[in-house]
Amino acid sequence: MVLGRTLGVALVGLTGHVVEVEAHLAPSLPAFTLVGLPDASLAESRDRVRAAVTSSGLAWPNRRITVNLSPATLPKSGSGFDLAIAVATLAGAEAIDPAAPRGVVHLGELGLDGRLRPVRGVLPAVAAAVAAGWCRVVVAEANAAEARLVPGARVVGAASLAQVAAGYGATVDVPEVAPVSPEAVPRHPGRSALDLADVVGQDDARACLEVAAAGGHHLLMVGPPGTGKTMLAARLPGLLPDLSEADAVEVTAVHSVAGAFDPGDGLLRRPPFEDPHHTATPASVVGGGSGVPRPGAASRAHRGVLFLDEAPEFSTAVLQTLRQPLEHGELVLHRAAGTARYPARFQLVLAANPCPCGLAVGKGLACTCRSEQRRRYFGKLSGPLLDRVDLQVELSPARAGAGAGESTAVVAGRVLDARAAQAHRLAGTPWRTNGDVPGSWLRERLGPDRALVADLDRAVDRGTLSLRGVDRVLRVAWTVADLAGRSAPSRADVGHALLLRTRGHGA
Incomplete structure (x- = not known):
């Protein structure tokens, strides 16, 4: 036998x-x-x-x-x-x-x-x-x-x-059978082909998007409908550099397990873009299912962009489960059949209206929302979640006659130069971008001059900035300096980063 x-x-x-x-x-x-x-x-x-x-x-x-x-x-x-x-x-x-x-x-x-x-x-x-x-x-x-x-x-x-x-040597007739075709993978429009020049006006938002791409920062955009929030988010992947070989294998592996990979195109070389609908369940966003859990949209967005349009409309459970991957870059899913770990180091982009009806207050538009409705609506984005978002920008309706801005290729070139500066500075460390670096490491390189962070100290004293927020402002300040070609941030860079984080309310 x-x-x-x-x-x-x-x-x-x-x-x-x-x-x-x-x-x-x-x-x-x-x-x-x-x-x-x-x-x-x-x-x-x-x-x-x-x-x-x-x-x-x-x-x-x-x-x-x-x-x-x-x-x-x-x-x-x-x-x-x-x-x-x-x-x-x-x-x-x-x-x-x-x-x-x-x-x-x-x-x-x-x-x-x-x-x-x-x-x-x-x-x-x-x-x-x-x-x-x-x-x-x-x-x-x-x-x-x-x-x-x-x-x-x-x-x-x-x-x-x-x-x-x-x-293997069996005596058997091999029939001529057609191979089973792989499951069809839905094809989405290439995000890299979308041009930033299509966005009319919104200079502040475009600059904020550039900073987000350069430093790997999370972003919140607030504004009434039609101001270009979705257009800007869809063009962020085009500003990001190609994936490295190791990242391409890891990202492709996630999409293979999720059944969202077409092998005919080879490894996924471009950062992915995931934009789940606001009715999505926690399992579809962070992963889940019976038995061994499958990856969700957050893992499929690994090394790319996870975009939550109409973010306050998402369930509280979905928004709160994002806190773990934002902090640790991976999702740990526990089920009776075992524990699965999926990478989830993505850039989170949130888009929100200023109120449930979507019409901005004080801009000549007829908002019909009561004050408690506005507070309850935006309150869905909890403080702990927003504290992990480095950049916040308010968008207003574009003015008539506003011209087109720079193209994606021009901005992506500056982003690539800023990423190269970060790679040189962070060589020998486990981090790649300013968005990954802990605040203690950045503070050590600012020097002993407390005047550099005086604006941050005042914001902490007023309660408009947490200590975690201070670290995140410093990360953005380093990115602003990298885009400007400076070796270290100035006090003006720190002030600019504070404005980008607090939407101008914390300076």
């Missing part, structure tokens, strides 16, 4: 764990038992595998089959183990060469007709296998392009179980 062995990968969040799939065939009453903490969709693989094997023209062994997924203490989920279970079973029955599939990673879902179907999360799964030293990978043909994005992986794409079995 031979023990069939091969390999699969279990994903918990973005972390892949190589799993040994063992099949033991005993001379007893026919049965099929799957052990090793499988979830419901994985437990159903017994029926899929049995049907796929017989449909492929292979004999199903009439024995007591026990398949173990080791380590047994690690929860396994999804249909991606189907192919590995089928191959291990055939190896245990000696229908294929038992030694051939050992050390090979198999990822794929089986249809009842034996065809191989693509699964989510192939990129991080293959990356984990290669990192663990297992470079030979067999996947569905529709996943082959994605798997080949991992350096060092030796990938074989297959359309059916019969094709895989024949490759």
Whole structure:
């Protein structure tokens, strides 16, 4: 009796764990038992595998089959183990060469007709296998392009179980079947193609957007409808530099697990842009679901922009759950089936009307809201959340005849120069932009002259600025200096940063 062995990968969040799939065939009453903490969709693989094997023209062994997924203490989920279970079973029955599939990673879902179907999360799964030293990978043909994005992986794409079995020496006719097409990924308009020159007027808001892009700062825009808040937010990704190689792999892995990645376009090189509707649930924004949680919009916006239009209309639960990723750059989701960690280091952009009816008070527009309605509406954006937003700007309706401003290409050039200055200053540290740097590190480099931060001290004494707010103002001040080509911020830069944070109410 031979023990069939091969390999699969279990994903918990973005972390892949190589799993040994063992099949033991005993001379007893026919049965099929799957052990090793499988979830419901994985437990159903017994029926899929049995049907796929017989449909492929292979004999199903009439024995007591026990398949173990080791380590047994690690929860396994999804249909991606189907192919590995089928191959291990055939190896245990000696229908294929038992030694051939050992050390090979198999990822794929089986249809009842034996065809191989693509699964989510192939990129991080293959990356984990290669990192663990297992470079030979067999996947569905529709996943082959994605798997080949991992350096060092030796990938074989297959359309059916019969094709895989024949490759391992099985005597079986390989039918000509069309590979299963991958799930269609909705295509959104390219945010990088949107030009900042399309925004008429709004010089202050454009300058604020440039500072946000240069330093990786979070941004709040307040103004009546039609002032360009959404247009500005949609053009922020175009100002950001391309993703580095490591970031591109990480961002692509998140989108692969979420099922929002088209491998035909290669790695995602541009910062992503996510704009969930204000009716979105906490699970859709921060991630969730039964079993092992899936990434939400916040994780899909990793290294890019998360835009909440009509921010006060979002539920309080959604807004409060954003505080963890804003502070730590990752989301930790706890469920009964396990804990998943997803990266979520994004730039948050909030857009809000000044009141529920959307008409600004004191600007000649007929606001119909009572004072308590306005307080309750804007009160949805809690103090702890706004304290983490570095930049706040008020937009007014553009004047007639206002001309177009600079193009995205011109502003992006200045942003790239400012990012280069930050990279030089932060070399050897774990931070990349001013928006990531702790205030203590920045204060040490300001020198002993307290006159530089006198405006901040007065704002703290008046209660218009918290100590966390002081650190965030200093971050913005360094960004303002970087855009101006200065090696350190001046008192004017600190004052400018204070105005950008408090909408002019805290100076």
